[in-house]
Amino acid sequence: MSEGATGSIPRRKALQAAVWATITVAPGRAKGRPSPAETLNLAGVGVGGVGFGHLQEAEQAGFRIAALCDVDDAHARKAYDRWPQARRYRDFREMLHAEGDRIDAVYCGTPDHTHALVTLAALRRRKHVCCVKPLTRTIHEGRVLLEAARRAGVATQMTAAPNTGEHACRTCEWIQAGVLGEVREVHVWSNRPVWPQGMDRPEGEDPVPAGFDWRLWLGPAPVRPFRQRWPEGHLALRQIKNNPEWVRGNRGVYHPFNFRGWWDFGCGALGDMGCHHFNTPFRALRLGAPAAVSATCTQVMPEAAPLASLVVWDFPARSGMPPVRLVWYDGGLQPPVPRGMGAEPLPEEGTLYLGDKGKLLASWDGVNLIPESLSAHAAAVPRTLPRRPGIWGEWHAACRGGEPAGCAFEWAVPLTEAVLLGNVAIRAARPLTWDAAGMRFPNAPSAGSLLREPYHNGWSLE
Secondary structure, eight states, X not given: OXXXXXXXXXXXXXXXXXXXXXXXXXXXXXXXXXXXXXXXXXXXXXXXXXXXXXXXXXXXXXXXXXXXXXSBTTTTHHHHHHOTTXXXXXXHHHHHHHHGGGOSEEEEOSXXXXXXXXXXXXXXXXXXXXXXXXXXXXXXXXXHHHHHHHHHTOOEEEOSOOSSSHHHHHHHHHHHTTTTOSEEEEEEEOOOOOSOOSOOOOOSOOOOOTTBOHHHXXXXXXXXXXXXXXXXXXXXXXXXXXXXHHHHTOOOSSTTTGGGGBTTTOOHHHHHHHHHHHHHHHHHTTOOOOSEEEEEESOOOSSBOOSOEEEEEEEOOBTTBOOEEEEEEOTTOOOOOOTTSTTOOOOSSEEEEEESSOEEEEETTEEEEESGGGHHHHHTSOOOSOOOOHHHHHHHHHHTTOSOOTTOHHHHHHHHHHHHHHHHHHHHTSOEEOBTTTTBOTTOGGGGGGTSOOOOTTOOOO
């Protein structure tokens, strides 16, 4: 069941390349340049969950939905009904083989543990690719995808919250113009997880529903019995019921939605939201590879992410900017409310930049300077960064031969890598120093086993 290679990848070169040093190098333009009248045909893999909404946005951006692929007929039914003209598949490998030149691009909206398999298969067929965040589940997978994307020369994109919109660009312009002074700390927090974490695997086994291919869903993960629902009274159900209404209907143990809390399938709260929230700070502060990462969290279970975590990355000085510490909070944890905000609570999710002249608070609602006296300086900063049309508009333009998308793999791989380093620190339960070029932890070689985890059931990236 492995995805056959069309040529060997020089893995040692890929793994030892200084990936972080190249994030500002523009990738090759997308292959070919469609005529203005030509519609780009898009195939979706994983279309029953977040993929359903994403494909609607892609359609609005100008793509034609030509093929749909999902391992669960019932979960994908709404997509099948919306696009009845789209050809249907269960296995993405069969889809790519059968569709051939009938499709131009591939969207991947599967659980984290199969992102690399789907994306690599599309790249090897020189299809433009957009993958949901986090781009990969392991750091090794990201390095493989970056090498494959460079070879393919196609348009790539990851669905992190764009760093090219007005609020994000204004944040970058203000920080780089010195409105906040030197920024040495950034605090980022999320209201995740909104799915079960911190639990053991439930005992027993349930019948696999008709129309759902459990073995294909497992893909490269270790085989385990299928469980459809948590038993009544289980802690996991209490976690689900305490979350928003849109979560409470997702009672599945693994599928749908609740895969995120299991290390075999997901990347926890940090993996789910880190790429969103780190995208603008990495651009604003010109961050590259961290020098060190450490984590404090609730008990780490063997198979599941913790209920709450606090992760710290230390970045060296770069591009005229001082060293900076980035701190992540999840599971209900938040940083202290900064002076100058009065009694106002922090938003459920946000980013707080701490400079020696002031602070900037960013949330889904916008950006605010603290104190307000900084506003006059901020208003005088010119708008120099181009504002772009978001995830789908950027990718559509890139597929037509335009500029690379804002979260093309040249940017997305290092960004995802930083996020995944935090998960390694959580699981290793010790501070780690990081050698990005060598892809190793000099102070803890044993933690290297979490950078590249084995594939099972005949699957391979080779």
